[in-house]
Amino acid sequence: MSWLRALKETARSGLKIERRRLEPLIALRGAAGLAVVIGASLALFGPVVAASSAFGAFQAAIATFQRSWRPRPVLALVSGVSLGLTTFVGYVAGPHLPLFVLLLVIWTFLAGLAWAAGPTGGIIAASNVAIMLVTITLPTSVAQAALHGAMIMFGGVVQASLIVLFPVRRWGAQRDALADALAAEADYARRLRHDPVAHFDPVPLMLARRAAAVTAREARRRPAELHGSRGVAERIRPVLASLADPAMGVPSEGPERDRVRELLAAAGSLLDAAARAIRKGDPVKLPAPAVAALKTPDTGALLTGPPLRAADRLAALLSDVIEAAEGDGTKAERAGAEETAGAIGGGRGGALPAEHHQRPSLLRLVPVILRSMRREMHHGSPILRHAVRLSVVAAIGYLLGRLLPLGHGYWAPMAAVMVMRPEFSQTYSRAVARFGGTLVGVFLASAVVEVAHPGTGLSAAFAVICALLMYLLMRTGYAVAQACVGGYVVFLLGMAGDDLSQTVFERVLLTLAGGLLAMISYAVYPAWETPRLRTRLGDWLKEDGRYAAAVVDQYADPAERGHDDVRQALLATREARIAWQEAVATARHEPVRHRGLSHGAADATQHALVQLGRVAMLLEAHIPRRGAVFVPGAAPLAEALRRATERGAKAVRERRVPDWTPVREALERWEAECLAREEAAGAPASTGTALVRNNVGLLLETLEDFSRGLTS
Known part of the structure; x- marks a missing residue:
């Protein structure tokens, strides 16, 4: 795909609005928490503290909308506490430009690496850094910064408390x-x-x-129908x-x-x-x-x-x-x-199996996340490249915002941090959507301010309404959500006494600058998925072969072999299959020529590997129980299949066509041995032997189809 077409496709994707199921009760709960925080802060500390505490409640509610299996109150608390600490440290370092830029680089680099723990962690970390760039401009002293940080944390606590007190669809x-x-x-x-x-x-x-x-605590509270x-x-x-x-x-x-x-x-x-x-x-x-x-x-x-x-x-x-x-x-x-x-x-069902799939608690999750980050510290890692791009762009955007005589310089790095993702199409589509949404939101909010001249209370009310619309419509499209966010920030900063006379021009221009920085960074230091397609395909072939070999091996001696190796191999091949499918979907939107793997070859080899997994699944459905008659010679056949697919995966990565002669020879030897045993016993082969014979033959056919598809 050419660059022009790629830009056109990503722009269309970013501005797309979809019809999604709305969740009004959850949106109302988030907006209610925001209103409580703003009202309490206005009454106790005034509009400036209310603005910063509102950012904490706003971000905490957004965190609960992320796709995560963690309890929503936990996400709200983590978001509020981390944003409060970030705000305080950022304000303390703010007066010293070299120190603050250094801290900003470190923060954004770690936020980029947080994607190694999953999208939820990456989004929350990046959002905290982006919002911090706004909140550190509000305090006027270290004591005030501590108060602002505490009130931001209070916003997270309020949102978490509302989730506990007013649950919507538990579990x-x-x-x-x-x-x-x-x-x-x-x-x-x-x-x-x-x-x-x-x-x-x-x-x-x-x-x-x-x-x-689930964690041990969650397991005690989980509904019975979610067991088994x-x-x-x-x-x-x-x-x-x-x-x-x-x-x-x-x-x-x-x-x-x-x-x-x-x-x-x-x-x-x-x-x-x-x-x-x-x-x-x-x-x-x-x-x-x-x-x-x-x-x-x-x-x-x-x-x-x-x-x-x-x-x-x-x-x-x-x-x-x-x-x-x-x-x-x-x-x-x-x-x-x-x-x-x-x-x-018919009375044949047994007791439901107990599920022991445990999720680590937050404290035990820390070393897991650190190990995940450490695994991404290599040159070819898309996560590491994303972290490097994010930190460099944030620093350049911040310095650029300070140099330009526009004011509100934080809008440039904030926009860049919020739109950047490890993947090309998401970064570019979000950059376009953020600029378009911000243009609409800031323009409408500024027009309302110019016409109505709202005071502190009315500005706060308008901000809550914008937040409610954002919570309600955020799943319909990023551009819609950003229009609501743009209006929310305008009203909130207006409540804090910000000068709105040049809001539209300044914020839109700096948002455009931040989006362009994000897009340029990906073009200069990309992490294309297209060159890695063969690696993903080889990984899937290897895991599919391990799964098929583990299943065949179960027929060798059911009394000695458990099913754990089959289960682990099945999970691994699923992960490899999804990684391949995601890589193909990403590569289709990249302005990069295919290197050694055409669209036809990708489709043909994918079909062959899906068929390979299906044949292995048929064999798995009839794995003999413990004590059943074993299938002689199944173990060497399984080992030949495992080694051949491992060598085949290496050949795919090295742009060679795999050779399946060892599997064919092992199958022929095994069939000759089975025929000799049948003639000596004067009886046909057992059911298990016939199943293995038929299905291993099908496995060999699919592997040969894979090699033929690779050259198409």
């Missing part, structure tokens, strides 16, 4: 994540009816897993795929296929019912036709072998989902759900 984000995972499973079941080899996007399951991570269902949903996916796939024994047409379609439709209906119940916290309302379809005895008459085992396993897992989704319902409701679940599962 709402976790409920939505789990419900989305079950709904994705339901959609997958329905798609399998028409496409037996349909692919499944694991993102909903990954989000549900992250949402299920995610683990069951993880095990339903391979069972659904195994039941539908013709390679597992069900013909493409006929009464057996019709029965499979009925089971898949019933599974989709029951999973949707469980998802609705969990999302809203209501009792499960089971569709009678779906329950009847699962309870009918026709399944045993039509299906045999692996398909019958998959159908039985599906019924047992669905019964577990129903029981878990009922959660804290009434005694009668739980009894009804348990009775229905028992009827569906």
Whole structure:
């Protein structure tokens, strides 16, 4: 993509306004907290302190809107306390320009590295630095700076207290994540009816897993319906795929296929019912036709072998989902759900699995974040490059704002810090959106000031209204949010006695300067994703191979092998797949030519690796239990698969085509050994041997498709 087209696409993306579900109660709660803080500060300390404390409450509320599984009160407290401390230290260093610039560079560098801990941490850290540039201009002495810092922290405390006192949808984000995972499973079941080899996007399951991570304290307060269902949903996916796939024994047409379609439709209906119940916290309302379809005895008459085992396993897992989704319902409701679940599962369901996915507390999270930052300290890291760009641009923007005879010089570095992201398209789209939104917001707010000449109280009221609109509309588009923020800052600083006679010209010009600095910095010191596509592809191939090898290895000796290695390999391949997909999506918007990997090759190799993971998933659905008959020779076959994919991943990174001859030779040797054993025993191969033979052959075909796709 050319630079001109890239700029056009990012500008269009930044100015785009979307229709999103609004959350008026949460917006009202945030605006109410802001009003309480401004009112108390005005009554006790006057308009200047009220302006700084309002920034603390404003930022604390914004922090709670970020996508995070941490409790919202904790996010508000962390934001308020960190902004208060930053303001105090910034004011103390402010009179000494070299010292303040040095501190600004350090702060912004650490804020950039905070992205290593996740987007929420990076956004909160960058916002604190940006707002600090405004708040340090308000105090007039060290004692006043301490008071301002304390009141900013007070704003965070007020917002956290309101969240505790007036909760809106407790555990709402976790409920939505789990419900989305079950709904994705339901959609997958329905798609399998028409496409037996349909692919499944694991993102909903990954989000549900992250949402299920809790601290020890949270685990004691978590609703019962959020226990267990995610683990069951993880095990339903391979069972659904195994039941539908013709390679597992069900013909493409006929009464057996019709029965499979009925089971898949019933599974989709029951999973949707469980998802609705969990999302809203209501009792499960089971569709009678779906329950009847699962309870009918026709399944045993039509299906045999692996398909019958998959159908039985599906019924047992669905019964577990129903029981878990009922959660804290009434005694009668739980009894009804348990009775229905028992009827569906035929008594084969066991106890729901305990979830031990723990999230570290905030104090224990500090060394984790430091380790994440340390891992990014290498030349090729996009996070490190973002931190370097952020610190340099903030320092240049601050010095430029001081040199220009405009006043309000902090608007340039503030705009740059707020729009910069580790990724190209987000940085450029946000720069355009911030300039457009600021232009509209500052112009309208300044016009209101010129016409109405509001006093302190009315300016405070206008600021709260702008904040309310921002909280309500912030998810509809960055430009809309920035228009509200621009008006909020104008009214708030007007309340503090700021001269608004040149507000529009100064603020808009400096915002433009800050946005241009951010855009130029990315062009001068970029972190393009396009050259790393082969590395991402190699990582995904390696993890997919590890997962397939771990599954095949389970057939070698079920009594000695646990399933932890399969689970860890599955999680790793999901992370690698998402990293690849995000890299491809980012690269499509970059003004960089593809280096060694065309669009056609990217699509073909992605399809092959998705197929590789699906075949391994089919094998996982039938892993023998402990004590079952093992498959002789499966372990060497798994080792050959693991080594070949590791070498193949290295070849991809080095721009070579992988060779799968070792896997083919290992499979041929193993098949010859199996044939010799069958002839000696005078009996056909076991079911497990036949499954491994068929599916490893499919794995080899997908690997060869991968190599062919790489050259397309």
